[in-house]
Amino acid sequence: MTSEGSAPPSLPRHVAIIMDGNGRWANLRGLPRVEGHRMGVRSVRAVVECARELRIPCLTLYAFSLENWGRPEPEVIALMTLLKEFLVSELPLLLRHRIRLRVIGETTSLPFAVRQVLEHTVSATAGNTEMTLTLGLSYAGRNEIVRAARRLAAEAADGKIAPEEITEEMFSTRLDTAGIPDPDLVIRTSGELRISNFLLWQSAYAEFAFTDVLWPDFGKAEFLQALEEYSRRHRRFGLTTDQAVKPPGK
Numbered sequence: 001m002t003s004e005g006s007a008p009p010s011l012p013r014h015v016a017i018i019m020d021g022n023g024r025w026a027n028l029r030g031l032p033r034v035e036g037h038r039m040g041v042r043s044v045r046a047v048v049e050c051a052r053e054l055r056i057p058c059l060t061l062y063a064f065s066l067e068n069w070g071r072p073e074p075e076v077i078a079l080m081t082l083l084k085e086f087l088v089s090e091l092p093l094l095l096r097h098r099i100r101l102r103v104i105g106e107t108t109s110l111p112f113a114v115r116q117v118l119e120h121t122v123s124a125t126a127g128n129t130e131m132t133l134t135l136g137l138s139y140a141g142r143n144e145i146v147r148a149a150r151r152l153a154a155e156a157a158d159g160k161i162a163p164e165e166i167t168e169e170m171f172s173t174r175l176d177t178a179g180i181p182d183p184d185l186v187i188r189t190s191g192e193l194r195i196s197n198f199l200l201w202q203s204a205y206a207e208f209a210f211t212d213v214l215w216p217d218f219g220k221a222e223f224l225q226a227l228e229e230y231s232r233r234h235r236r237f238g239l240t241t242d243q244a245v246k247p248p249g250k
């Protein structure tokens with residue numbers, strides 16, 4: 001294999017993380033699950049700061065899935081409270097680092113008080129351009145795809161578009177992630193090797209990094225390790241190795 005033209009160690013433009021293992025982290029210490037979630041907030045802060053320092057433009061964190069609504073009510077309430085506290089406490093950090101907050105998911109299901117704080121944080125940071133931090137809240141990939149399909153179907157029914165004109169690009173712009181590039185790297189903590197309904201459409205060609213580390217133990221060192229692993233991958237997007245390492249058009 002020729003080394004000529006091989007991609008230099010590169011940073012992903014978009015990292016998405018399935019933050020898993022809070023409950024097990026707490027269980028191992030004889031603590032209630034919510035303590036794991038509380039400690040998980042520290043990891044969020046560390047990863048956001050690290051991504052920002054490295055100038056990674058997009059970071060997406062899977063914080064609460066649509067399926068997570070099925071958990072015991074006290075845990076759901078505790079998670080919603082932590083989320084509200086996080087949004088309030090981190091606003092100065094987001095503003096200082098010029099980070100824009102976005103949300104993906106069926107946010108209409110979130111409690112009113114959470115939606116209020118979210119709307120405030122999203123609008124207060126809307127003009128920030130250094131990094132986009134996207135939170136998956138009440139998020140599920142299939143649900144997002146169905147909502148996008150409904151939008152397109154409504155536009156077709158209204159005669160605004162013709163069904164045969166629908167393209168992948170048009171579909172992408174009806175997803176919650178419209179305007180955000182597809183993730184280059186998806187990280188999942190806690191040793192689980194599954195996608196759990198996260199960014200199903202967008203991860204078509206993502207690289208995956210799995211670690212046994214539980215989310216509350218995930219920090220800057222673990223994040224850098226995942227990035228290092230990513231930099232050693234050879235992405236081919238369906239092409240041969242020779243094609244994939246050549247600059248476009250050669």
Ligand code: IPE
Pocket residue numbers: 019020021022023024025063064065068079190215
């Ligand atoms: C991830 O940790 C956080 C959420 C899904 C909200 P878990 O709560 O899933 O922790 P485990 O997987 O039970 O250890």
Ligand code: IPE
Pocket residue numbers: 018019020021062063064065068192194196
């Ligand atoms: C995925 O974790 C969802 C989030 C990290 C928010 P889960 O703990 O809910 O996923 P499963 O149930 O192990 O697949």
Ligand code: MG
Pocket residue numbers: 020021022
């Ligand atoms: Mg879990």
